[in-house]
Amino acid sequence: MNKFWLQNYPAGVPADVNVDEYRSVTALLEASYEKFKNDNAYVCMGRFLTYGQVDELSSSLAAWLQSQGLKKGDRVAIMLPNLLQFPIAAAAILRAGLIIVNVNPMYTPRELEHQLKDSGAETIFILDSFAPTLVEVIQRTPIKSVILSGAGDMLGAPDGTNDFGLPNATRFNLALAAGRELELQKPDIGPDDIAVLQYTGGTTGVSKGAVLLHKTLVANLLSSEAWTQPGLKRKTLTGQFNMVTAIPLYHVFAFIVCNLLSNRLGALSILIPNPRDLPGMIKTLQGFKINSFPAVNTLFNSLAHDPEFAKLDFSELAVSTGGGMAVQEAVAKKWLEVTGCPISEGYGLTETSAGIASNPTDTDAYTGTIGLPMPGVEIRIIDDNGNDVPAGERGEIAIRGPQVMAGYWQRPDETANVMTPDGFFKSGDIGIMDERGYTRIVDRKKDMILVSGFNVYPNEIEGVVVSHPGVLECAAIGVPDKNTGEAVKVFVVKHDPSLTEADLIEFCKEQLTGYKRPRTIEFRDDLPKSNVGKILRRELRDEVLKTAAQAAE
Template sequence: ATLLHRNILANVLQNDAWLQPALKKPPHVDQLFIVCALPLYHIFALTACYLLAVRAGGVNLLIPNPRDMAGFIKELSKYQVNSFPAVNTLYNGLLNTPGFDKLDFSKLKTSFGGGMATQRPVAEKWLAVTGCPLSEGYGLSETSPTLTCNPADADKFSGSIGIPVPSTWLSIRDDDGNELPLGEAGEICAKGPQVMAGYWNRPDETANVMTADGYFRTGDIGVMSPDGYTKIVDRKKDMILVSGFNVYPNEIEEVIASHPGVLECAVIGVQDARSGEAVKAFIVKKDQGLTPEDVIKFCATQLTAYKVPKQIEFRTALPKTNVGKILRRELRDEKKAAAA
């Protein structure tokens, strides 16, 4: 994705404008202090941590190895942080590490979830422990990255990706590029000064993701409510087709994650002779006594029958990017290779 200087600078200013209401909340902070537990080569860290701190004359606390949770917590104990951008898996990992609940978060003004879907059980526990609501946002490398976010001074988790940042337009469209009515699911398309110039030396690919009226096709399925808040349904390519019904992994993962015996989970579609595809869940246990039957029964109380996982596989860890985003693609590729 080719990002011009003006794309990046526009997004820094958009993020800065978003941050201001949170900074006005008491107590007063003389210098913005941001936790940066993301690799700086990733667009989330580059814009929302590093360059935002430069713009604000702030400080970045660099955490080279956030997977070392005990070491991470030891570093956090030395400072009073104001802004905490991270992915859902990182928030969840910290919350499940001894000593995190003893830290001083009296000056934490905003926690910004991005990079992957933020799960309600994690957001609610984060608020209970830190006293700071989790504001989920949304964006891509192609958009520098921020397109939307919940207000920085929100007092609770909304379950949506919020509203567009300044100078940004969002449009929910069907496969033919037609705008859909509010409340209907379709592809999220966006326009604004932070949208890339195009894919490097790939005019064909650039043309595939741009609409005739200049909107960027994100590849994500979303629904916009009458008040302008958008909820991500899932990635188009992650959708599972069970007996002709669309099933989205995000919904199932949020239910499974709310089980007290589950630490992390991921859901994919696998081939099934009867239904075409079936739902399979990969789970890292918190409670070692957890059984597949426990998970299936729990899901059956909260999900329509065709959405309930038919297969459960327990693992000690799930594949992730260096940012901490769970890679469903790797799990799908494993299953395809095994089948072949």
């Protein structure tokens, strides 16, 4: 395939990376533990852990897991927030030759039951706060043993005593202590062994586990590291490299970038357990210089508008990575104004082990695109028949490279539906690639609004509406309309309390052609979001349809 975009790569970024440099992501992590053993790896609520301590703790916990009868290839779930226990548990699972199953701590009992049954996980690390959810469903899952953890387990707090009636429950610190008396039996872990089952959000049907191999993660980490280097040269960095970890570690974006990549870079990962508590987060960050800030658009937006956040030390902020959703121009502009560091918008999916495209990290320019394919990645824009569309035309983004999953866990039919015969993953995102190789996402297929036969893409509408100074955030959806089939409706959270619907309608008239203009605008105090901060359009759409159905009865 002609990788014509390579001519637009930043200086020093290679076309490919050596995925054979490490046999496994475990080997990569262990190399970092040795190289940076005296440096701090994580900090949470004032407690620091060095790389040497993470090495020792995860080795002990891995040995304990092996002593429980777990064998290579068994699945172990992690249902923890951003606490020190998370990276220790994750590393222990990998070092024992087991497979990580990342679980959203906010799952409902129904969602948790599905993921545990689907993955076949027999062991779970879980915070006490979420144990009642597990209690409701554990009898219908394969779970045989539970490692319970209190929020203060690594902070010197007394161990909890409540086992919630869960079978074969062990406290996290007791497992660590027992493991110190054992010796880890290092398994032979190869590139084609499974490292992680990372579940999709289930927005296109039942939640499925993307099979991420060790070589998949190694490829992504080395590619991401190479892509980051030009940005790191923008500033003169002093002392250890610090990365803010505010997005939840169970999510593929944070798991890869804030956990694994931070280890690869020898960085200090500043764990934020509750990013919704902005004052608390800002207070935590006051004691640190910030070098890297991965986040989603909504978090960038909230922080950039907080006057206390603007007082932090951004003198050495070199890279701000945007992912999970589109970064809006108004947000990028405000972030740059406040921090002096541009947001490098990237793109990836659960099925591609996070980032596979990104804007260069060494420029202030806002492109409105997801950037260029990263090292080792190929991107095509295809039609419904799998054929390449002409340059500049809309089509589905298809991705090939070592970063792409091996398939969906035990779902060969679902895997076949998303893979082309020549190995490209069909993302479900509609994009346009320009002559430089930059791709602009116009939306996901399912979010497209059809107005009188014309395609309307919510991202475009939202980009216009949020550029109004009186708007904090918004979401556009299609609602049924007897005249046009569908019409555009926008939900808005105000930045200026005096903003009216008429103001916004007039504003949109200046920037959007007739069929794209919002027919109705509804003001809300907040918008539904996932735990990662992504606005849930589907939830708003379902609410509107339900209301319409009730009114018709």
